[in-house]
Amino acid sequence: GTVLANEEVTGDGRSERGNFPVYRRPLKQWMLRITAYADRLLDDLGSLDWTDSIKLMQRNWIGRSTGASVRFPVEGSEDLEIEVFTTRPDTLFGATYMVLAPEHPLIDVITPNQWPNDELSNDFASNELDVWKGVFGATDPPPDAVTRYRDFAAAKTDLERQTETKEKTGVFIGAYAINPTNNARIPIFVADYVLMGYGTGAIMAVPAHDERDFAFAREFELPIVPVIRPSDEWLAEHGVAADDATGWVAAYVGDGVAQSSVNDEVALDGLPVDEAKGVVTEWLERSGFGKPTVTYKLRDWLFSRQRYWGEPFPIVYDDEGPIALPDSMLPVVLPDVTDFEPVTSDDPDALPEPPLARAVDWVEVELDLAGPEWAGYGEGPRTYLRETNTMPQWAGSCWYYLRYLDPTNEDAMVDHEVEQSWAQGVRGDGTPKVGLVDLYVGGVEHAVLHLLYARFWHKVLFDLGHVSEIEPFQRLVNQGYILAAAFLDERGAYVDADQVADHNGRYSFEGRAVTREFGKMGKSLRNAIAPDDIYRDYGADTLRLYEMFMGPLDKERPWSMADIVGVHRFLQRLWRNFVDENTGATRVTDAPADDATRRLLNRTIDSVRNDMAGLSFNTAIARLFELNNHLTALVQDGGELPREVAVPMTLMVAPLAPHIAEELWSRLGHDDTLTYESFPEPDAQWLVEDRVEVPVQINSKVRARVEVAIGADAAAHEAAARAEPRIAELLAAATVRQVKVVPGKIVNFVLA
RNA sequence: GCCCGAGUGGUGGAAUGGCAGACACGGCGGACUCAAAAUCCGCUGCUCGCAAGGGCAUGAGGGUUCGAAUCCCUCCUCGGGCACCA
Numbered sequence: 001g002t003v004l005a006n007e008e009v010t011g012d013g014r015s016e017r018g019n020f021p022v023y024r025r026p027l028k029q030w031m032l033r034i035t036a037y038a039d040r041l042l043d044d045l046g047s048l049d050w051t052d053s054i055k056l057m058q059r060n061w062i063g064r065s066t067g068a069s070v071r072f073p074v075e076g077s078e079d080l081e082i083e084v085f086t087t088r089p090d091t092l093f094g095a096t097y098m099v100l101a102p103e104h105p106l107i108d109v110i111t112p113n114q115w116p117n118d119e120l121s122n123d124f125a126s127n128e129l130d131v132w133k134g135v136f137g138a139t140d141p142p143p144d145a146v147t148r149y150r151d152f153a154a155a156k157t158d159l160e161r162q163t164e165t166k167e168k169t170g171v172f173i174g175a176y177a178i179n180p181t182n183n184a185r186i187p188i189f190v191a192d193y194v195l196m197g198y199g200t201g202a203i204m205a206v207p208a209h210d211e212r213d214f215a216f217a218r219e220f221e222l223p224i225v226p227v228i229r230p231s232d233e234w235l236a237e238h239g240v241a242a243d244d245a246t247g248w249v250a251a252y253v254g255d256g257v258a259q260s261s262v263n264d265e266v267a268l269d270g271l272p273v274d275e276a277k278g279v280v281t282e283w284l285e286r287s288g289f290g291k292p293t294v295t296y297k298l299r300d301w302l303f304s305r306q307r308y309w310g311e312p313f314p315i316v317y318d319d320e321g322p323i324a325l326p327d328s329m330l331p332v333v334l335p336d337v338t339d340f341e342p343v344t345s346d347d348p349d350a351l352p353e354p355p356l357a358r359a360v361d362w363v364e365v366e367l368d369l370a371g372p373e374w375a376g377y378g379e380g381p382r383t384y385l386r387e388t389n390t391m392p393q394w395a396g397s398c399w400y401y402l403r404y405l406d407p408t409n410e411d412a413m414v415d416h417e418v419e420q421s422w423a424q425g426v427r428g429d430g431t432p433k434v435g436l437v438d439l440y441v442g443g444v445e446h447a448v449l450h451l452l453y454a455r456f457w458h459k460v461l462f463d464l465g466h467v468s469e470i471e472p473f474q475r476l477v478n479q480g481y482i483l484a485a486a487f488l489d490e491r492g493a494y495v496d497a498d499q500v501a502d503h504n505g506r507y508s509f510e511g512r513a514v515t516r517e518f519g520k521m522g523k524s525l526r527n528a529i530a531p532d533d534i535y536r537d538y539g540a541d542t543l544r545l546y547e548m549f550m551g552p553l554d555k556e557r558p559w560s561m562a563d564i565v566g567v568h569r570f571l572q573r574l575w576r577n578f579v580d581e582n583t584g585a586t587r588v589t590d591a592p593a594d595d596a597t598r599r600l601l602n603r604t605i606d607s608v609r610n611d612m613a614g615l616s617f618n619t620a621i622a623r624l625f626e627l628n629n630h631l632t633a634l635v636q637d638g639g640e641l642p643r644e645v646a647v648p649m650t651l652m653v654a655p656l657a658p659h660i661a662e663e664l665w666s667r668l669g670h671d672d673t674l675t676y677e678s679f680p681e682p683d684a685q686w687l688v689e690d691r692v693e694v695p696v697q698i699n700s701k702v703r704a705r706v707e708v709a710i711g712a713d714a715a716a717h718e719a720a721a722r723a724e725p726r727i728a729e730l731l732a733a734a735t736v737r738q739v740k741v742v743p744g745k746i747v748n749f750v751l752a
Numbered sequence: 753g754c755c756c757g758a759g760u761g762g763u764g765g766a767a768u769g770g771c772a773g774a775c776a777c778g779g780c781g782g783a784c785u786c787a788a789a790a791u792c793c794g795c796u797g798c799u800c801g802c803a804a805g806g807g808c809a810u811g812a813g814g815g816u817u818c819g820a821a822u823c824c825c826u827c828c829u830c831g832g833g834c835a836c837c838a
Contacts, residue, residue, distance in 0.1 A: 011835080051756095052756080053757070053832090057755095057756085060833080060834060061834085063834095063837065084838080099838090192836085195836075195838090196785085199837075205836085205838085212836050213838090295838090296837095297837055350762090444833090448833090480758095520831085520832080549775085550765085551764065551765060555758075556757085562777060563763080563765095563778090564777090566776045576791090617775085618766085619765095620775065621776095622775035622776075623774095625775055626774085629775095694771090697819080705771075715765060739818090745770050746770045746819085748770080748818055
């Protein structure tokens with residue numbers, strides 16, 4: 001029952017939240033002009049420490065293309081022109097027809113009432129008017145043909161448009177344009193392969209060098225004029241001529257040099273594509289037919305929703321139109337209502353209806369808007385109507401991270417000095433950071449939603465002087481999706497995964513066989529797993545620890561409960577190493593630890609610090625397992641746990657399993673929380689070893705291991721290796737051609 | 753179709769040019785117990801061998817290197833994103 005932004009619609013034409021079907025309707029809605037920030041959103045990605053893949057997703061979504069806009073005069077009109085955008089101005093001489101999107105406003109203006117009867121004078125000669133009219137203009141005059149085609153195109157869903165991309169449909173509108181390069185008359189079509197939402201909603205069609213135009217031209221028997229000479233390999237492979245497209249079965253979209261592209265004022269022949277683009281664009285500007293242009297895929301952001309739970313717009317209406325409320329009347333607060341439901345309907349033509357419209361007492365409001373900034377509007381109390389749409393959920397997530405810095409400030413979003421103190425800092429390479437938040441961890445599903453919106457708002461706030469950096473998030477780490485098994489019935493519909501029975505690799509739902517696949521957890525695949533049962537059975541520490549132990553943070557992985565007992569056992573064992581379960585007494589001693597324990601403890605601290613810094617929680621936990629296993633052996637048969645080990649162990653466990661760590665901290669005799677304690681640091685003297693075991697290879701196969709002193713040179717390594725009985729035996733019967741030594745790592749004898 | 757990412761034991765994973773399989777699950781064996789559970793200890797990639805020891809092995813195939821899970825090329829499979837963007 002609500003409107004959504006493009007970004008919230010999935011590839012299947014469904015809502016990102018809830019998986020509901022989505023329909024297109026013309027509506028008057030609030031938009032935010034994010035397109036005004038397209039260049040900065042693109043350019044500033046370079047100074048962020050984000051993964052290449054998510055930067056690429058944003059770049060693709062913004063979709064910046066450079067090219068030229070070209071104006072084609074409409075034949076028989078003094079001032080009407082069709083403006084197109086092209087990334088290939090070098091192919092302008094090869095434009096043999098034009099296409100307008102079905103929604104293009106110029107169609108109504110230039111469609112004549114009669115089909116032309118002078119088609120035989122067409123420069124391209126092969127005019128096939130009946131073919132151009134197709135099924136839509138078979139018998140009726142152009143306006144009826146165009147209307148019928150527009151109805152046909154409008155009836156298609158987005159999904160149908162996607163799945164039928166190969167089939168080109170359209171109809172000649174009965175009018176011609178003039179190709180400004182050669183004054184050729186070129187027919188104008190309406191076709192839904194041109195989208196109103198991109199560029200100007202109109203294209204020049206160059207079928208020789210564009211796949212879609214080629215397919216359309218073949219369908220409608222339109223001329224195909226090659227103006228870029230294809231590579232010799234391509235010509236040979238297809239067995240066709242460079243200057244005659246008669247036998248071509250595909251457009252040539254590769255590099256080459258221009259041909260057949262000369263008029264009295266400009267000559268492109270012989271120029272490579274890149275140079276030809278520059279030369280022809282310069283001519284376009286000189287002759288007034290066009291200019292260099294940049295276009296974006298990014299659309300303005302549809303910011304209205306027909307929901308109760310959203311921030312109300314600070315907007316009221318009078319007969320004249322919308323009025324922004326002054327600061328003194330903010331914030332506008334949602335009214336108390338009893339019915340929060342949107343009005344939903346299975347009728348695709350139903351218009352969305354905001355729930356707030358039903359709160360009549362709130363909608364109708366008496367205000368006095370008199371004041372200098374409202375001159376011409378309110379003089380004295382008058383009745384206004386409130387805006388009943390609300391903002392989308394993204395409105396809050398666009399700035400919440402700023403509020404964390406100063407959550408109790410009643411006067412401002414965030415105090416300027418407070419914000420600046422957090423904004424200082426440097427990146428890993430020593431350069432100043434440009435993003436406020438040092439590390440932001442979130443799901444990749446927000447790549448072109450929250451992470452784009454928040455960047456946009458932050459830049460607006462920067463421009464208004466409210467924040468001191470141009471980006472919100474300096475370093476971004478995406479945790480991988482948790483995948484879960486999803487199950488499809490025989491019709492290809494998803495069934496509730498938690499109702500599926502497993503019969504040794506075969507699966508059934510309500511007695512019927514289903515097939516298994518893996519996908520991201522969520523409503524659409526009906527495979528979400530609620531954490532509540534896991535809390536109940538194992539506790540929050542176990543769940544938290546397990547999620548971090550499952551694998552690398554940034555990798556997607558399947559959810560499986562099979563291994564959770566492992567981390568649960570670790571926590572129980574940890575507890576028993578601190579507390580005697582028979583007596584309840586803490587078994588901690590102030591006596592010193594033995595050397596082996598000290599070595600292991602300090603190696604563990606060192607490893608865990610490194611792993612934590614690299615967000616490698618799974619390996620940090622593995623190191624703690626090892627230390628804990630050692631402690632288990634230590635306290636066996638009534639042994640005691642040295643305090644010098646118990647304290648750092650507790651502090652290392654704390655970020656991973658905070659509840660048990662606080663409890664152990666208390667058992668160690670502390671009254672306060674461990675939250676403000678420093679993370680343990682290793683004692684360097686216990687990290688150094690004096691000897692190291694080095695594998696000895698013969699022809700790259702490990703045959704023995706020898707111990708050498710730390711810091712020993714290559715000769716010492718080789719001598720030690722040769723002295724090893726098994727190596728000596730193997731070398732005795734052979735000739736050594738080469739010896740490779742990497743001190744401390746490897747000795748490799750290469751035999752002749 | 754195009755663009756990213758990932759393929760390692762029965763399972764999740766470790767190792768980012770130098771001993772493949774850390775740690776954990778599961779499995780097998782043992783201790784404890786009247787018994788079971790829990791707990792503790794040991795073994796556990798495949799394969800040939802009584803053993804000593806050998807061979808094979810990181811999706812498939814090729815390449816670089818003394819040496820490749822790791823770097824390069826081709827292909828396959830899975831996951832994600834985009835998709836008539838002129």
